[in-house]
Amino acid sequence: MQRDAHALYSDHHGWLLEWLHRRLRHAENAADLAHDTFLQVLGRPEQLRELRQPRAWLSTIAHGLLVDRLRRQRLERAYLAAIAQLPEAETPSPEQRLVLLETLTQIDALLDGLAPRVRTAFLLSRLEGLGYREIAQRLAVSLSSVEKYMATAIRHCYLAQCAQ
Numbered sequence: 001m002q003r004d005a006h007a008l009y010s011d012h013h014g015w016l017l018e019w020l021h022r023r024l025r026h027a028e029n030a031a032d033l034a035h036d037t038f039l040q041v042l043g044r045p046e047q048l049r050e051l052r053q054p055r056a057w058l059s060t061i062a063h064g065l066l067v068d069r070l071r072r073q074r075l076e077r078a079y080l081a082a083i084a085q086l087p088e089a090e091t092p093s094p095e096q097r098l099v100l101l102e103t104l105t106q107i108d109a110l111l112d113g114l115a116p117r118v119r120t121a122f123l124l125s126r127l128e129g130l131g132y133r134e135i136a137q138r139l140a141v142s143l144s145s146v147e148k149y150m151a152t153a154i155r156h157c158y159l160a161q162c163a164q
Contacts, residue, residue: 004048004049004051005038005041005042005048008038008041008048008051008054008058009038011054012054012055012058013034013038015055016034016037016055016058016059016062017030017031017034019059019062020033020034020062020066023066024066033062033065033066033069034062036065037058037061037062037065040061040065041058041061068109071108072105075101075104075105075108076101079097079100079101079104083097110157110160110161111123111153111156111157113156114152114153114156115152117139117141117145117149118149118152118153118156119153120139121135121139121146121149121150121153122149122150122153122154124138124139125150132146132147132150133146135149
């Protein structure tokens with residue numbers, strides 16, 4: 001396995017770095033993502049042994065990491081903008097900010113893959129405490145639609161937790 005990983009790195013690291021650099025236009029970010037991609041490779045020894053198209057596999061892993069990074073940056077910007085609106089006395093400490101941002105990132109990842117209305121209904125219920133009728137009115141859908149949305153969201157969260 002170690003020899004396979006070394007050969008994959010030797011043969012394709014330069015190509016991956018260039019591939020990422022073209023997309024990011026920033027050498028340090030490209031190098032970070034290339035590094036993270038090969039860390040992911042090390043965690044998948046069974047796939048490494050059966051590898052047929054290394055560049056396709058590496059670019060798929062790197063693309064997923066890139067999407068995750070962009071998503072986290074978007075979430076972090078929104079979080080920092082929300083914190084900037086708080087009175088100074090209510091502003092969380094740097095340690096609290098980090099914990100809250102990590103929690104938000106985990107929630108975002110957990111809800112990834114839900115249809116927008118399902119996600120919105122779930123968030124209105126859990127974060128704003130709205131009842132199903134209020135959610136139905138806000139989303140301009142039937143009560144039974146909200147019930148279906150919530151069942152879908154809860155099932156999705158349950159399955160995501162079981163997969164971890």
